[in-house]
Each structure stands twice: as structure tokens, then as C-alpha cells.
Amino acid sequence: MSKNSQKTLVYIVEDSVSSGALYSSQLESIGYETRHFVDGYSALAAIKEKMPSVIIQDVCLPDISGLDVLQFVKRQKSPARVIIITSNSSIEVAVDAMRLGGFDFIEKPFTRERMVTSVYDAIKQINLETEPPAVEDEVSDQPDTSFLGESLAMKTVFRLLDSAARSKASVFVTGESGTGKEVCAQYLHNTSARKNGPVIAINCAAIPKDLFESEFFGHMKGSFSGALADRKGAVEVANGGTLFLDEICEMDLNLQSKLLRFLQTGTFSRVGSSDVIQSDVRVVCATNRNPAAEVGEGRFREDLYYRLNVIPVQLPALRDRGPDILLLANAILLDKNEANDKGFQQFSSDVQTLFMKYDWPGNIRELQNVIENMVVINTGTEITIDMLPESFGQTNLQVTTTPSVIKSETKASTSVGPTSIQEIVPMWIVEKNTIEKAIEVCDGNIPLAAAHLGVSASTIYRKMKNWD
Known part of the structure; x- marks a missing residue:
């Protein structure tokens, strides 16, 4: 490490003369150049003159707060990495400092190794941001779907x-x-x-x-x-x-x-x-x-x-992310296509509408599972409603109790039968009326209505398609 740190400048802002001298000697012994300041204003003047690579900054100073020094540093064009040192009594202040842009914080008393490691990590971060990325890193840094x-x-x-x-x-x-x-x-x-x-x-x-x-x-x-x-x-x-x-x-x-x-x-x-x-x-x-x-x-x-x-x-719930639902769905579809050697290119418009209206209680994990199920079991170029897994939507059972209107409608439809041939209604119409009433009571939430009716959402969508 000494070879890479010969020209690395580290400022130490510590009001204790003995502690500051100790930190300086420990860093200089491995090749860093250091300067020690016992108050904040002296440090600010030096920072204006020359910005170091790293600043080891005590929170409690005799003149100004270490947070003031940190905020001044962060406003500069090429700010140093600031490592906050603190006592147990000022741990909350140190946390605030990290949220203001501090690189790390270490509590007194700390070992030489703890300080040196923090400085070394800070310099690694600087090098990562200033050096162009290697070609071989481009693939590994692609975001997960x-x-x-x-x-x-x-x-x-x-x-x-x-x-x-x-x-x-x-x-x-x-x-x-x-x-x-x-x-x-x-x-x-x-x-x-x-x-x-x-x-x-x-x-x-x-x-x-x-x-x-x-x-x-x-x-x-x-x-x-x-x-x-x-x-x-x-x-x-x-x-x-x-x-x-x-x-x-x-x-x-x-x-x-x-x-x-x-x-x-x-x-x-x-x-x-x-x-x-x-x-x-x-x-x-x-x-x-x-x-x-x-x-x-x-x-x-x-x-x-x-x-x-x-x-x-x-992290927000998937239902609160709006258009991200379809963005994720399309990315997952491409991923599952490749993994399973399939040729699906898109979701049908009614599947997209369903995905946007559904609550997704299992969030992204549920979305992944639903899409993988459809891709593995089916073939084609478009994902359609009838490909939805039988279990889709049944996780919503715990969201609300069974609507009393559905119960009453069901009871009414089963307790009174036709009294003449002319009054007999085809079964598909009875079924259609029951399903439509359930969807109405559930405010248009088809998966929820399906759960209360004891069928899968895909079954309802298939029936609706036949009605049309």
C-alpha cells in the first residue's frame, strides 16, 4: 500500500494534540503525507488552499462543529473523503454526518488497523470514480432484471x-x-x-x-x-x-x-x-x-x-410503482425466454391491463413466478390471459372478508328455482350474471372476485372472452 500512498495527502482535524500526533505517525509510517489541525477554522483555511484526498475529522471541535467542516468540503469541486471520528456520546451526530456525505465513522477508542482500513477504503473509492472502468467489468455491472x-x-x-x-x-x-x-x-x-x-x-x-x-x-x-x-x-x-x-x-x-x-x-x-x-x-x-x-x-x-x-x-411495493410493473414484466419476460429457449415477444393488452390493476401482494417475486410459469408451460409469441396460472389472484384471499352482497346474491340464485319451462335460464347466463355481480362488488378487481368465487382469475378471463 505504501507505493500507492506516497503522494496521498491526509488531513487530521483533532483538537487533542496527542491523539492527532498519534494518528499522523501511524499513517506516515505506511507512506501517507499528513497535516494535523487542532481546530475547525485552521482546517478550513488549509482546505481552501489545497484539498487533500482524505480528512479524518473529529465531530467535537473547540470552535466549530465537525459537521460544518464536512459540509464545507462537500460543497467544493473535488471534495475529499471525510472519515468521522466520534465518542459513544455523539453517535447520533456521527450518523447525521454520514447522511450529509461522510465516508465512514469510527468510534473512540479505535485501533490503528481500523483507521488505516478506513483510509485505504476511501482512497479505493476515489480511484474507482476517477479511473475508467475496465472492459471486462461492463457485463458484470449490468443491473438485475x-x-x-x-x-x-x-x-x-x-x-x-x-x-x-x-x-x-x-x-x-x-x-x-x-x-x-x-x-x-x-x-x-x-x-x-x-x-x-x-x-x-x-x-x-x-x-x-x-x-x-x-x-x-x-x-x-x-x-x-x-x-x-x-x-x-x-x-x-x-x-x-x-x-x-x-x-x-x-x-x-x-x-x-x-x-x-x-x-x-x-x-x-x-x-x-x-x-x-x-x-x-x-x-x-x-x-x-x-x-x-x-x-x-x-x-x-x-x-x-x-x-x-x-x-x-x-423499497416501494410493486403496486405503488405504476408503469414500472410493465417495465419489470417485459424485462423478466426476456430473461425467462432466454432461460427456457422460448420465443414470447410481448404481453397481450388485457394481460397488461390486469398486471396494472392487480395488487401484487407478493411484489416482484410474485411477478417473476407468474411470468416464469406462463413461459415454461406455454408456447407462442404473445402472453395471453388464458395462460395465467390457476393459482393467480388467490393470494388476495386475506385482503378482505367475503362481500355480503355476493353471499346474498348466491343465496337468492340458489334458493329460488324456475317454476315453468319458460323461466329456465341457460347455465352460462346464470354463471355470467354471478361473475359480473362479484366483479362489481369487488370494485372491478377480477382476481379478488375470482378468489371469493373459488375459481382462478384465468378461468374468469377465459369465460369473459367466450362471452364476447
């Missing part, structure tokens, strides 16, 4: 992620099941300086409580029954990359405290070992719960929540 969008809600998400990619800040992704939280984490990884590192995902709800610490931090041979060999945990394997923690609110409180310590120090120990291991990871976590409510109920540590919720990203 399920992570596209032109709606205002998704533009906001992309803006947040692009900003987060320039820092090392933890990202907390929330959203309903199936909205693409893991794909969001992958997108963030691919656009950051860590894109050549690993992405390790852990589903906190799927791992037994007794094995969680081992899965997370690893274990030594013989440390517990079944530990037949030394094993690296997710934190160690993800070194240099991104650690994605799905369903974070399912994590046991005891492990939450250990995760917090790792985030603060960047160090951990395997189960059954006292050796301290360093690992540099970017943490992205996700949940379909309300994390603030979980904190209020005492199921999630407040200090861990602050540490993880530096950059909150709320």
Missing part, C-alpha cells in the same frame, strides 16, 4: 444507493417481502469500491439460534459438539466485500451486542478461540418489519439500530 425502475419512488432509491456507494456507511433496507432487498444490496455492492470483493448473505431467520454465532463469526475444531474442523464465519469470508444481513430483526439480542462490537472495532473472535481477527466489511441489512417499532418493543438494540440505520432505504 428485478432491480429496474423509472418511477419517482425508485429514482429516489437509486439516488440514495448511488450516494451510499461513495461511502462505507451501513445501509438499512426496509420493504415488503419480495420487493428486492437482496438485489438492492447486490446493486450497492456492484457500484462501490468493493465490487471485486465477495458478497455474503445471511438470512437471520433461517439459522438456528444455537448455531448463529458460529455461522457469523466461525468456530474452532472441538469448540462444540459437531465442530469437526476449523471453520470461517460469514464475517471473515466477507472480508473486503459486503455482508448482507436479511431479516436482521430476527437476530438474538445476545448476538446483536456482538455484532455491535464488531461494527465498532472491526474485530471479532471465532467461537472457541481468543485470537482477535480483523475483517473489513460493508454491512447492508434488511427487514420487512418496522425496525423502529422493534426497538420500542425491546426486541432490537437501540444502539445497534443507530449504527446500522445510517442510510435508510425504503
Whole structure:
């Protein structure tokens, strides 16, 4: 690293003379050039004269806030990467600093390795943004077909992620099941300086409580029954990359405290070992719960929540994304065509209308499954209504209770029969009247009406097509 850092200038803004001198000596020993400032105004004057590559910035200064220095830096043409240093008492201020554009924050007391790693990551990010992308990276950086969008809600998400990619800040992704939280984490990884590192995902709800610490931090041979060999945990394997923690609110409180310590120090120990291991990871976590409510109920540590919720990203439900539904549907159709060697080119107009009106309780995951089912089972060039899977729309059963009007209509139609040959009505007309009344009661929601009638939406669409 010293070869690449010979001309790299780092400013240290720290009111403690002894601490600032220590940080300077530690960085200079590996080849960085440093300057130490004990107050904010001195740092501002130096920044005006020459912008460094990295600034290690204490939040609490004797004259102005470290946030003032950060905001001044971010307004400049080629801003430095700012690493915030803080004490436990000012952790919320540090989180605010990250949202204002800080690259990373580290809590006192911190190790030399923690500081050096943060500086090195900041410089990697600078190099990533200034160097032209390699040709071989062009394919790997293409977005996933399920992570596209032109709606205002998704533009906001992309803006947040692009900003987060320039820092090392933890990202907390929330959203309903199936909205693409893991794909969001992958997108963030691919656009950051860590894109050549690993992405390790852990589903906190799927791992037994007794094995969680081992899965997370690893274990030594013989440390517990079944530990037949030394094993690296997710934190160690993800070194240099991104650690994605799905369903974070399912994590046991005891492990939450250990995760917090790792985030603060960047160090951990395997189960059954006292050796301290360093690992540099970017943490992205996700949940379909309300994390603030979980904190209020005492199921999630407040200090861990602050540490993880530096950059909150709320993924919108598919039903709230308007035209994105068809944008995603067409992208998924192309993907499933290629995977299954099929030749579908488009959706029929009535399928498009249905897709836009449907609630999509399973979000993008449900959309993917529906399209894959149609592509695999059918052949042709156009996806039509009669290709919809039999189960489509039945997930809406829990949305509302069976409308009383449908019940009364059904009762009326079955309790009174014809009294003469002239009064006999063809069965298809009886069926047509019942279905149309159900659709009317359900405010035009055909999948919902189908669910209450006990048939699939595709059955209703086929019958409607025959009526026409």
C-alpha cells in the first residue's frame, strides 16, 4: 500500500494534540503525507488552499462543529473523503454526518488497523470514480432484471444507493417481502469500491439460534459438539466485500451486542478461540418489519439500530410503482425466454391491463413466478390471459372478508328455482350474471372476485372472452 500512498495527502482535524500526533505517525509510517489541525477554522483555511484526498475529522471541535467542516468540503469541486471520528456520546451526530456525505465513522477508542482500513477504503473509492472502468467489468455491472425502475419512488432509491456507494456507511433496507432487498444490496455492492470483493448473505431467520454465532463469526475444531474442523464465519469470508444481513430483526439480542462490537472495532473472535481477527466489511441489512417499532418493543438494540440505520432505504411495493410493473414484466419476460429457449415477444393488452390493476401482494417475486410459469408451460409469441396460472389472484384471499352482497346474491340464485319451462335460464347466463355481480362488488378487481368465487382469475378471463 505504501507505493500507492506516497503522494496521498491526509488531513487530521483533532483538537487533542496527542491523539492527532498519534494518528499522523501511524499513517506516515505506511507512506501517507499528513497535516494535523487542532481546530475547525485552521482546517478550513488549509482546505481552501489545497484539498487533500482524505480528512479524518473529529465531530467535537473547540470552535466549530465537525459537521460544518464536512459540509464545507462537500460543497467544493473535488471534495475529499471525510472519515468521522466520534465518542459513544455523539453517535447520533456521527450518523447525521454520514447522511450529509461522510465516508465512514469510527468510534473512540479505535485501533490503528481500523483507521488505516478506513483510509485505504476511501482512497479505493476515489480511484474507482476517477479511473475508467475496465472492459471486462461492463457485463458484470449490468443491473438485475428485478432491480429496474423509472418511477419517482425508485429514482429516489437509486439516488440514495448511488450516494451510499461513495461511502462505507451501513445501509438499512426496509420493504415488503419480495420487493428486492437482496438485489438492492447486490446493486450497492456492484457500484462501490468493493465490487471485486465477495458478497455474503445471511438470512437471520433461517439459522438456528444455537448455531448463529458460529455461522457469523466461525468456530474452532472441538469448540462444540459437531465442530469437526476449523471453520470461517460469514464475517471473515466477507472480508473486503459486503455482508448482507436479511431479516436482521430476527437476530438474538445476545448476538446483536456482538455484532455491535464488531461494527465498532472491526474485530471479532471465532467461537472457541481468543485470537482477535480483523475483517473489513460493508454491512447492508434488511427487514420487512418496522425496525423502529422493534426497538420500542425491546426486541432490537437501540444502539445497534443507530449504527446500522445510517442510510435508510425504503423499497416501494410493486403496486405503488405504476408503469414500472410493465417495465419489470417485459424485462423478466426476456430473461425467462432466454432461460427456457422460448420465443414470447410481448404481453397481450388485457394481460397488461390486469398486471396494472392487480395488487401484487407478493411484489416482484410474485411477478417473476407468474411470468416464469406462463413461459415454461406455454408456447407462442404473445402472453395471453388464458395462460395465467390457476393459482393467480388467490393470494388476495386475506385482503378482505367475503362481500355480503355476493353471499346474498348466491343465496337468492340458489334458493329460488324456475317454476315453468319458460323461466329456465341457460347455465352460462346464470354463471355470467354471478361473475359480473362479484366483479362489481369487488370494485372491478377480477382476481379478488375470482378468489371469493373459488375459481382462478384465468378461468374468469377465459369465460369473459367466450362471452364476447
